[in-house]
Amino acid sequence: MTPRLQRLSDTIEKVLGLKPVERTGELTLEVKAADYLSVAQTLRDHADLRFDELIDLCGVDYSTYGDRPRERERFAAVLHLLSVEHNRRLRLRTFCPDDEFPLLPSVIEVWPGVNWFEREAFDLFGIVFEGHPDLRRILTDYGFVGHPFRKDFPISGHVEMRYDPEQKRVVYEPVTIEPREIVPRIVREEQYGGERD
Amino acid sequence: MAEIRNYTVNFGPQHPAAHGVLRLVLEMDGEVVQRADPHIGLLHRATEKLAESRTWIQSLPYMDRLDYISMMCSEHAYVMAIEKLCGIEVPIRAQYIRVMFDEITRILNHNFGLGTLGLDLGAMTVFLYCFREREDLLDCYEAVSGARMHAAYYRPGGVYRDLPDTMPQYQAQYSRNARTLAQMNANRQGSLLDFIEDFTERFPQCVDEYETLLTDNRIWKQRTVGIGVVPPELALARGFTGPMLRGSGIAWDLRKKQPYEVYDRLDFDVAVGRNGDTYDRYLVRVEEMRQSNRIIKQCVDWLRKNPGPVITDNHKVAPPSRVEMKANMEELIHHFKLFTEGMHVPEGEAYAAVEGPKGEFGVYFISDGGNKPYRMKLRSPAFTHLSAMDQMARGHMLADAVAIISTLDIVFGEIDR
Numbered sequence: 001m002t003p004r005l006q007r008l009s010d011t012i013e014k015v016l017g018l019k020p021v022e023r024t025g026e027l028t029l030e031v032k033a034a035d036y037l038s039v040a041q042t043l044r045d046h047a048d049l050r051f052d053e054l055i056d057l058c059g060v061d062y063s064t065y066g067d068r069p070r071e072r073e074r075f076a077a078v079l080h081l082l083s084v085e086h087n088r089r090l091r092l093r094t095f096c097p098d099d100e101f102p103l104l105p106s107v108i109e110v111w112p113g114v115n116w117f118e119r120e121a122f123d124l125f126g127i128v129f130e131g132h133p134d135l136r137r138i139l140t141d142y143g144f145v146g147h148p149f150r151k152d153f154p155i156s157g158h159v160e161m162r163y164d165p166e167q168k169r170v171v172y173e174p175v176t177i178e179p180r181e182i183v184p185r186i187v188r189e190e191q192y193g194g195e196r197d
Numbered sequence: 198m199a200e201i202r203n204y205t206v207n208f209g210p211q212h213p214a215a216h217g218v219l220r221l222v223l224e225m226d227g228e229v230v231q232r233a234d235p236h237i238g239l240l241h242r243a244t245e246k247l248a249e250s251r252t253w254i255q256s257l258p259y260m261d262r263l264d265y266i267s268m269m270c271s272e273h274a275y276v277m278a279i280e281k282l283c284g285i286e287v288p289i290r291a292q293y294i295r296v297m298f299d300e301i302t303r304i305l306n307h308n309f310g311l312g313t314l315g316l317d318l319g320a321m322t323v324f325l326y327c328f329r330e331r332e333d334l335l336d337c338y339e340a341v342s343g344a345r346m347h348a349a350y351y352r353p354g355g356v357y358r359d360l361p362d363t364m365p366q367y368q369a370q371y372s373r374n375a376r377t378l379a380q381m382n383a384n385r386q387g388s389l390l391d392f393i394e395d396f397t398e399r400f401p402q403c404v405d406e407y408e409t410l411l412t413d414n415r416i417w418k419q420r421t422v423g424i425g426v427v428p429p430e431l432a433l434a435r436g437f438t439g440p441m442l443r444g445s446g447i448a449w450d451l452r453k454k455q456p457y458e459v460y461d462r463l464d465f466d467v468a469v470g471r472n473g474d475t476y477d478r479y480l481v482r483v484e485e486m487r488q489s490n491r492i493i494k495q496c497v498d499w500l501r502k503n504p505g506p507v508i509t510d511n512h513k514v515a516p517p518s519r520v521e522m523k524a525n526m527e528e529l530i531h532h533f534k535l536f537t538e539g540m541h542v543p544e545g546e547a548y549a550a551v552e553g554p555k556g557e558f559g560v561y562f563i564s565d566g567g568n569k570p571y572r573m574k575l576r577s578p579a580f581t582h583l584s585a586m587d588q589m590a591r592g593h594m595l596a597d598a599v600a601i602i603s604t605l606d607i608v609f610g611e612i613d614r
Contacts, residue, residue: 026548052433053438114436
C-alpha cells in the first residue's frame with residue numbers, strides 16, 4: 001500500500017471506526033445497511049475526507065459469484081466516490097439485508113447526482129432506495145416486467161415484440177430464440193496452468 | 198379572463214437537435230421551460246449484461262459502440278481496468294501510442310461537438326469546417342486499425358499492432374484529374390506518423406478558423422453567454438466531470454491529477470472556465486483541442502525515436518506471434534487457450550477511469566476468476582451530465598434548451614449503454 005493510500009485508510013479508520021480493504025491500489029469500505037446513510041454523510045462532510053463527488057453507483061447481484069454456494073446477501077450497491085479537494089478515491093459497498101425485497105436508504109440528500117444511478121439500480125436489479133423522490137424505471141421500456149440484470153434473468157429475455165397486422169398493434173409473445181453459449185464460463189482453480197513446484 | 202395553463206412538449210426522440218434518441222418531456226409556460234424530464238433508454242442494448250456472457254476480449258469492440266464519437270477512449274478505460282486486475286505492465290511505446298490516439302480522439306470528439314453545437318444554434322459553416330478536419334483524423338483510425346470508427350485497436354497489455362508505414366491513399370476517379378489526385382495524396386506519401394505530424398502543423402490554423410467564426414461573433418455570444426449556467430458547487434454535487442466541471446472553474450483533469458499511462462511526462466495545460474455557461478464550455482473545448490494538438494506532437498516525436506514492442510509478452514493475456522506459434526509447442530497451447538477459452542482474470546475488483554473527451558469514463562469490473570467478467574459497470578460521463586438537464590434548463594427558453602443539450606455533449610450510445 002502506498003503511503004498516500006495508507007494515510008487515507010488510517011483517517012477512515014479513525015473517523016468511522018471501520019477498516020477499508022486495499023487491492024490493486026484501491027480502497028474498499030464495506031458498511032452495514034443500517035450505517036450506510038450516516039457513513040455517507042460523514043464521508044462527504046468530514047474535513048479530512050470530503051468525498052464531495054459521487055462518481056458512480058452500481059448494483060450487483062452476487063447470486064452466482066464464483067460458481068459456489070453463496071455465503072451472504074445477494075444484492076449490493078457499490079459506490080465510487082471521489083474527493084476533488086484531497087484527490088482521492090474510495091469504493092463503498094453495502095449489502096441489502098433482505099434478498100427477497102432488497103432495500104437501502106437513498107443517499108440523494110448527500111449527493112444529488114446519485115438520482116439517475118439509483119433509478120438505474122432499481123430498474124436493472126430491483127433494489128429499492130427508500131427516500132428517493134422519483135424512483136421510476138429509466139433504461140428499460142415503458143411497461144417492462146422484471147429486472148434484467150439479475151443473474152436469473154436470461155440474456156434473451158422473456159418476451160419478444162412484433163407488429164400484429166390483424167390486431168393493428170404491437171403484441172408481446174414469449175421468446176422464440178434459444179439461449180446459446182459459444183464459449184462456456186469457466187472458473188479455474190488457483191494457479192491453473194502456472195509453474196509447478 | 199382566459200385560463201392560462203402550462204403545456205407539455207415532447208422533444209424527440211426523433212429530433213435533429215436531440216443528438217440521438219433523447220425523449221425530452223418539457224413542461225412549458227409560454228416559451229419558458231418549467232420542467233424538463235429526459236426519458237432515456239431508447240438505445241439500451243445492455244452492454245454490461247452482454248459482457249457477462251462474453252470473454253474479456255470479446256467485449257472490447259462493444260466499447261467503440263458506446264460513445265461512437267470518441268471510440269478509443271472507452272476502449273482505453275476497458276483495457277486499463279483489466280490490466281489493473283491482472284497486474285500487467287504495458288510497454289512504453291504502447292502507452293505513447295494510446296495517449297496519442299486518446300488525444301486524436303479528443304480532437305475528433307470536440308470537432309464533432311463544436312460542429313453540432315454550431316449547427317444547433319444555426320451556424321452551418323463551422324459544422325462544415327469541423328468535419329473537414331475530422332475526416333483526416335478518421336483516416337488515422339483507418340490506417341491503424343482498418344476501421345474508420347469502430348477501431349477495436351487497444352488490447353489488454355498494449356495495442357493490436359504497431360503504427361503502419363503507409364497511409365491509405367485516394368484512388369483515381371472520373372471526377373478527379375491527376376493533379377487533384379496528387380494534391381489530395383500529397384501528405385499521404387509517408388508513414389502514419391508523417392501524416393499526423395503534418396496534421397498537427399496545420400491544425401492550429403484550423404482552430405483559428407473556427408474561432409474567427411464564433412468566438413467574437415455577436416450572435417454566437419447572444420446564444421451562449423449566460424445559458425445553462427452551472428455554479429461550481431452544483432457541478433460537484435451533480436457529479437460533473439471533464440469540460441463540464443472545468444467550465445465551472447474547477448481545475449480537475451485526471452490527466453494531471455491522477456495521471457495514467459505517460460501523461461505525467463507530457464507538457465500540456467488544463468483549460469478552465471470562469472462562469473460555467475455554454476460560452477465558457479465552448480472556450481474550454483476549443484482550448485483543449487489546441488492542447489491535444491500539443492500532446493500529439495510530443496507523442497509523434499517520441500514515437501519516431503523509440504521503436505519497441507507494442508504489446509506485452511505475457512502470452513496468458515496477449516497472443517504470441519504467428520511465427521512463435523508455429524515453432525513452439527508452449528506458444529501453440531497459449532494461442533489455442535487464448536482463442537478458445539479466453540484469458541482468465543484473477544478474482545477481485547477494479548475501477549479504471551480515463552479523462553475522456555466528455556468527462557471521466559470509468560469501467561468497474563468484478564471478476565470471480567473466470568474467463569468472463571462477473572459484472573461490468575460502465576460509468577459514462579454524459580449519463581450524469583444529462584441527469585442535471587432539469588436544473589440547467591429550468592427558466593430558459595425552448596431554443597436555449599437546444600443549446601444546453603448540445604453543450605452537455607451527449608451521445609446516446611454511452612448514456613443508454
